[in-house]
Amino acid sequence: MIGAFETALRSARSADRKVVVPYITGGLGDDWLDAVRAAVDAGADAVEIGIPFSDPVMDGPTIQAASDLALRAGTTPVSVFAQLRHVDVGVPLAVMTYYNIAHHMGLERFASTAVDSGVAGAILPDVPLEESEPWCDVADRVGVETIMLAAPTADDDRLARIVARARGFVYAVGLLGVTGVRDHLAASSLEIAGRLKAITDKPVLVGVGVSTPLQAAEVSTVADGVVVGSAVVQRLLDGEGPTGVGEFIGAVRAALDA
Amino acid sequence: MAMTDPTTRGWFGDFGGRFVPETLMPALFELEAAFRDAWNDPIFRAELDDLLTHYAGRPSPLTTCDRLSEELGVEVVLKREDLNHTGSHKINNVLGQALLARRMGKTRLVAETGAGQHGVATATAAALMGMECIVYMGEVDMARQELNVFRMRLLGAEVTAAASGSRTLKDAVNEAMRHWVAVVEDTHYCLGSVMGPHPYPWMVREFQRVIGDEARTQCLSRLGRLPDVVAACVGGGSNAAGIFSGFADTDAQLVGVEPAGGAAVTRAVPGVVHGSRSFLMQDEHGQVLEAESISAGLDYPGVGPEHSHLAAIGRARYETVTDAEVIEAFQLLSRTEGIIPALEPAHALAWISRARGELAGTLVLLNLSGRGDKDVGQMMGILG
Numbered sequence: 001m002i003g004a005f006e007t008a009l010r011s012a013r014s015a016d017r018k019v020v021v022p023y024i025t026g027g028l029g030d031d032w033l034d035a036v037r038a039a040v041d042a043g044a045d046a047v048e049i050g051i052p053f054s055d056p057v058m059d060g061p062t063i064q065a066a067s068d069l070a071l072r073a074g075t076t077p078v079s080v081f082a083q084l085r086h087v088d089v090g091v092p093l094a095v096m097t098y099y100n101i102a103h104h105m106g107l108e109r110f111a112s113t114a115v116d117s118g119v120a121g122a123i124l125p126d127v128p129l130e131e132s133e134p135w136c137d138v139a140d141r142v143g144v145e146t147i148m149l150a151a152p153t154a155d156d157d158r159l160a161r162i163v164a165r166a167r168g169f170v171y172a173v174g175l176l177g178v179t180g181v182r183d184h185l186a187a188s189s190l191e192i193a194g195r196l197k198a199i200t201d202k203p204v205l206v207g208v209g210v211s212t213p214l215q216a217a218e219v220s221t222v223a224d225g226v227v228v229g230s231a232v233v234q235r236l237l238d239g240e241g242p243t244g245v246g247e248f249i250g251a252v253r254a255a256l257d258a
Numbered sequence: 259m260a261m262t263d264p265t266t267r268g269w270f271g272d273f274g275g276r277f278v279p280e281t282l283m284p285a286l287f288e289l290e291a292a293f294r295d296a297w298n299d300p301i302f303r304a305e306l307d308d309l310l311t312h313y314a315g316r317p318s319p320l321t322t323c324d325r326l327s328e329e330l331g332v333e334v335v336l337k338r339e340d341l342n343h344t345g346s347h348k349i350n351n352v353l354g355q356a357l358l359a360r361r362m363g364k365t366r367l368v369a370e371t372g373a374g375q376h377g378v379a380t381a382t383a384a385a386l387m388g389m390e391c392i393v394y395m396g397e398v399d400m401a402r403q404e405l406n407v408f409r410m411r412l413l414g415a416e417v418t419a420a421a422s423g424s425r426t427l428k429d430a431v432n433e434a435m436r437h438w439v440a441v442v443e444d445t446h447y448c449l450g451s452v453m454g455p456h457p458y459p460w461m462v463r464e465f466q467r468v469i470g471d472e473a474r475t476q477c478l479s480r481l482g483r484l485p486d487v488v489a490a491c492v493g494g495g496s497n498a499a500g501i502f503s504g505f506a507d508t509d510a511q512l513v514g515v516e517p518a519g520g521a522a523v524t525r526a527v528p529g530v531v532h533g534s535r536s537f538l539m540q541d542e543h544g545q546v547l548e549a550e551s552i553s554a555g556l557d558y559p560g561v562g563p564e565h566s567h568l569a570a571i572g573r574a575r576y577e578t579v580t581d582a583e584v585i586e587a588f589q590l591l592s593r594t595e596g597i598i599p600a601l602e603p604a605h606a607l608a609w610i611s612r613a614r615g616e617l618a619g620t621l622v623l624l625n626l627s628g629r630g631d632k633d634v635g636q637m638m639g640i641l642g
Contacts, residue, residue: 128277158284162280
């Protein structure tokens with residue numbers, strides 16, 4: 001069965017629309033939900049909400065700083081879910097966090113709280129295929145789409161197995177490295193997107209190192225769209241607020257539609 | 259029971275695994291295969307033995323302690339890892355991993371360090387083998403262990419401050435892993451303890467088991483018997499895993515000693531960070547807590563997964579000691595035996611000293627995992 005997240009991305013593709021999924025750290029500032037709304041108003045097709053964790057090993061300085069700020073402001077997994085419950089932005093939401101948050105809450109409770117909060121998908125970047133079974137069993141049963149990461153270091157056999165396990169979309173890691181703004185699009189982003197597109201009809205979105213509208217458009221010549229994280233969060237850290245996020249996503253939307 | 263190999267997916271009972279970003283998984287498979295191959299290759303083993311003997315100075319002695327034993331009413335013998343080249347047991351693991359990295363065609367080593375002992379050992383092995391070396395160290399630790407920072411630089415390593423979070427060992431591990439994700443193709447992550455994703459907890463234990471194997475032979479040949487108790491300090495737990503592995507199949511009681519401010523095993527709440535499921539200090543929401551201890555080398559909120567397993571099945575026992583007890587033990591060994599211990603093994607001695615009533619009449623083997631030179635400056639500030 002195809003879930004709400006994947007359905008939305010597939011229908012965008014059927015309409016020849018490349019997708020943009022911004023990442024926003026939950027609890028970053030009092031108006032983070034307004035930033036989510038602004039991103040959707042500006043053309044985001046789905047939104048990834050970060051539940052801050054103390055030790056985000058897949059994240060670079062921008063998202064680390066955002067996580068720290070949110071945690072210091074008292075953000076908890078429960079508070080992020082509770083706030084999401086009051087939002088209906090009309091596009092699917094996914095949460096992105098690290099495994100210990102779900103593990104500590106209890107996989108069952110984490111998954112059902114996500115569903116109760118209107119969350120369709122989940123990304124756990126420190127849960128590779130080999131460790132995914134306990135979580136995926138629960139997520140499949142409760143109805144959370146588990147978005148799997150596929151990295152340039154994987155061989156073809158591994159990519160095929162990751163793609164088979166992926167729900168929602170396949171998250172193509174654009175480069176060797178952690179999240180963060182880069183000046184140039186890495187050649188590896190086009191390559192991994194191409195390798196994945198050749199073996200799946202599930203939506204393939206490239207994230208990590210996609211920082212500008214131009215880079216988003218360039219990589220979307222191959223991929224079905226992009227995840228933009230640090231570039232969005234940096235605007236919030238710089239105090240540009242929901243308006244700044246809306247302007248940036250609007251520019252990405254325009255570049256993808258051009 | 260013996261300390262056996264983990265499952266093919268790297269689990270010791272309910273603990274272990276490989277919880278890392280997808281990018282690193284192929285490197286972990288490659289490392290595991292390379293280690294299995296090397297560990298079964300007599301040429302690799304001979305090469306490592308040669309380095310351990312003629313470079314690191316093994317076997318390390320077993321020292322009986324008349325004056326200490328008399329004062330405590332407990333017969334204590336020391337496994338002298340403090341006499342190894344670079345001053346601690348860390349060199350055993352590092353020489354193994356550096357040889358392995360070279361065999362795998364890697365040209366750079368990246369490492370994390372707490373007190374600096376693992377960083378110094380890694381920088382040493384890198385210099386020996388002509389490899390590039392990058393060490394991540396918490397900003398707080400760089401300040402309290404500045405001598406080791408200078409040592410690493412002298413050895414040609416690049417020392418980078420981990421400025422995030424608690425700015426100690428936990429954050430140095432985060433930074434080393436983030437760095438590794440970006441350079442995984444030509445760089446080996448030389449992890450310093452029996453922690454992290456599979457195969458590290460197993461591989462590091464195997465490189466450290468030389469401590470236990472030697473100590474067992476030495477106890478039998480010098481004392482004519484096996485110890486009743488084997489005690490070692492536990493941060494990540496590599497020196498403890500090394501000495502325990504020589505005695506796990508005997509009747510000896512195995513005791514791991516944690517700092518009160520970094521007592522992952524004693525608190526016994528499982529969690530997942532830095533690549534494995536193990537006991538982990540965390541708050542009610544699953545955020546990792548900052549450990550707090552006088553010893554930078556034990557300032558770690560987690561513990562290697564095999565220790566969690568040994569605790570869960572009751573094969574090893576874990577105790578905690580306070581900073582004040584450690585300071586006293588540090589002075590006790592200096593005064594009675596003329597051996598200035600590192601603050602880390604002083605934790606194990608502090609427990610022996612406190613438990614002397616219970617231990618009266620027994621033979622206790624203490625793994626003296628490192629020497630105290632690095633801590634003298636800090637202790638001068640405390641003792642005046």
